[in-house]
Amino acid sequence: MSTIIADLITKEEIKNFRIIDAPESHANELRYKLQSAVRLGNEFKSKSEIIFNTTEGPKRVETTVWMLTDSYIQLKNGIMIPLSSLLDIDY
Numbered sequence: 001m002s003t004i005i006a007d008l009i010t011k012e013e014i015k016n017f018r019i020i021d022a023p024e025s026h027a028n029e030l031r032y033k034l035q036s037a038v039r040l041g042n043e044f045k046s047k048s049e050i051i052f053n054t055t056e057g058p059k060r061v062e063t064t065v066w067m068l069t070d071s072y073i074q075l076k077n078g079i080m081i082p083l084s085s086l087l088d089i090d091y
Contacts (some may be wrong), residue, residue, distance in 0.1 A: 002088040006051045006058035011075050014061065017054040019085045027083035034073060034083075037065040037091055048091040052081050 009017075040046040041064035050073070051060045067074040073081050 002049070002051055002090055004051050004058055004087050006060035006087070008060050008062070011061050011063045011077070011079055014059075014075075014079055014081070017056060017059060019082060020053050020055055021082070021084040022053045022087050025084060026086050026088070030083075030086055030089055033089045033091075034065070034068050037073075037089055038068050040091055041065045046091060048089055050081065050089050051087040052085040053087055054085075058087055 037048040037050075040048065045064060047062050048065050049060060049062050050065070051058055053059075061075075063075050065073050066076060071083055073083065073086075075081070
């Protein structure tokens with residue numbers, strides 16, 4: 001479980017926030033966890049906890065990760081979160 005303090009929001013609320021890059025990129029170190037989150041979401045319909053950076057501070061969402069690209073993770077309904085904004089992921 002992450003020690004980052006972040007407000008819990010729903011995936012539908014993500015569009016209400018301006019997502020910005022994290023102070024330090026964590027994309028490479030989180031890549032294995034992201035790949036596992038995609039597998040958990042697609043094969044087992046299991047949710048992951050994703051913490052990302054916004055102009056209003058860190059936000060946390062508990063949802064299924066559908067796809068991973070070189071630059072984004074995709075959630076249900078086409079919601080995209082840039083890898084550069086990620087602070088942590090847990091499942």
